[in-house]
Amino acid sequence: MYPYGADGPEQPDWAGEDCNGTAQRFRDADLALDKLWIYYYGIGGDIDEVSLDAYLHDALDIPASQVSLIATAMTEMSEGETL
Amino acid sequence: MTAYGNSTGGFGFNSGAHGLPDVDMQLLDMVLDNGDITAFLNDLAVVAASRLSVPGNPVHCGVTVIRHKRPEAVASNDAEAHALDELQNGFGDGPCLTALHSKAWLLVPDLATEQRWPAYVAVAKAQGVASILAMPLDLAGEAEAVLNLYSGRSHAFSPDDIATVAAFTNQAASAIRLVLRITQLSEARSDLSCALKSRTIIDMAVGAIMAENRCTRETAFGILTKASSTRNVKLREVAASVIASISGEKEIDTYFDE
Numbered sequence: 001m002y003p004y005g006a007d008g009p010e011q012p013d014w015a016g017e018d019c020n021g022t023a024q025r026f027r028d029a030d031l032a033l034d035k036l037w038i039y040y041y042g043i044g045g046d047i048d049e050v051s052l053d054a055y056l057h058d059a060l061d062i063p064a065s066q067v068s069l070i071a072t073a074m075t076e077m078s079e080g081e082t083l
Numbered sequence: 084m085t086a087y088g089n090s091t092g093g094f095g096f097n098s099g100a101h102g103l104p105d106v107d108m109q110l111l112d113m114v115l116d117n118g119d120i121t122a123f124l125n126d127l128a129v130v131a132a133s134r135l136s137v138p139g140n141p142v143h144c145g146v147t148v149i150r151h152k153r154p155e156a157v158a159s160n161d162a163e164a165h166a167l168d169e170l171q172n173g174f175g176d177g178p179c180l181t182a183l184h185s186k187a188w189l190l191v192p193d194l195a196t197e198q199r200w201p202a203y204v205a206v207a208k209a210q211g212v213a214s215i216l217a218m219p220l221d222l223a224g225e226a227e228a229v230l231n232l233y234s235g236r237s238h239a240f241s242p243d244d245i246a247t248v249a250a251f252t253n254q255a256a257s258a259i260r261l262v263l264r265i266t267q268l269s270e271a272r273s274d275l276s277c278a279l280k281s282r283t284i285i286d287m288a289v290g291a292i293m294a295e296n297r298c299t300r301e302t303a304f305g306i307l308t309k310a311s312s313t314r315n316v317k318l319r320e321v322a323a324s325v326i327a328s329i330s331g332e333k334e335i336d337t338y339f340d341e
Contacts, residue, residue, distance in 0.1 A: 030151065034271060042278030043318045044285040044304065065301050068308055076317055 023056045040073040110258040124158030132160035140236050149227040177203040182217035183229040191215040193237040213237040220256040281319045288322035
C-alpha cells in the first residue's frame with residue numbers, strides 16, 4: 001500500500017487529531033457515505049468504505065494523504081461535479 | 084375536534100377485502116414501466132384519484148415527499164393537487180404535513196369547521212377544497228412520503244374510502260421501496276463505472292509522476308493534489324493533462340465490461 005522509496009519504506013504520515021475538520025465537514029454536509037466513498041475511490045482513494053465510515057466517526061486514524069483525498073473528494077462533490 | 088387521526092391498525096390489508104384484487108399487479112407493472120420514482124408517483128396519484136373520484140365529485144391527489152429535510156410536492160394527478168400540496172408546503176404546516184410527521188392518517192371532513200392550521204385552511208377553502216384525507220406511506224425509514232387527497236365536497240371520504248386508501252397506500256409503499264432500491268442500485272452502479280474510469284486516469288498519472296521524479300506513490304499523489312488545489316482544477320483533469328503532456332493521449336479508456 002505504501003511503496004518503497006529510495007530510503008526504504010516511507011512511514012505513512014498519520015493524520016491524527018488535527019485533520020478532523022474533514023469528519024466535521026462530512027457531518028455538516030448531508031452527504032451519503034456510499035456516494036462519498038465511490039467518489040473518493042474514483043480519485044485514487046485507498047481505504048475501504050467501512051474504514052472511511054470509522055474515520056468519519058473519529059474511530060480510526062488513517063494516513064494524512066488519505067485524509068487529503070477525502071477532503072478533495074468532498075470539495076469536488078460540493079462544487080456539484082460528478083466524476 | 085372535527086378531524087380525527089388514527090393509526091391504520093384497525094383495517095385489514097388483504098387486497099380482496101376492499102375490492103383491490105388487481106392493484107398488486109397494477110403496481111408491479113408500474114414499477115417495471117417507470118424508470119424513476121417521480122414517474123411512478125405520478126402514476127400512483129392518477130390511480131388513487133381515479134379510484135376515489137365519483138361522477139360530480141372529482142378527487143385530486145398529490146404526493147409530497149421529504150427531500151433534503153424539506154417537504155416537496157413531487158407528483159399529482161392534476162395541476163390543482165400539485166398547487167394544493169405546494170401551498171401547504173409553503174405554509175410549512177397543514178393536515179398532510181401533520182400526517183407525515185405523526186405517521187398516522189388524518190382526515191379533515193369539513194374545512195369549514197376546522198380549527199387547526201388557520202392560515203392554510205383559509206387559503207385552501209378559497210381554492211374550493213372542502214375535505215382532505217392525508218395518508219402517509221410507510222417506507223420503512225428509507226424515505227418519507229404522504230398521499231394527499233382533496234375533495235370539493237365536505238365529508239367526501241367515507242370510512243370505506245379511508246380503508247381502501249389505507250390498503251392501497253400500504254401496497255404502494257412496498258412498490259415504492261422496490262423502486263427506491265432499484266434507483267439506488269442503478270445510481271451506485273453508474274457512479275462506480277465513472278469512478279473506475281476516473282481512477283484509471285489518476286493511477287496512470289501517479290505512475291508517470293513516480294517515474295519522472297523517482298518518488299513514492301504518496302509523494303506523487305501529493306504533487307497531483309497540490310496542483311489540483313492551487314490551480315483549482317479537478318484532480319482528474321490535472322491527471323489527464325499530465326498524461327496528455329507525456330503521450331499526447333487525450334482519451335483514456337477503461338475496459339469495463341457492462
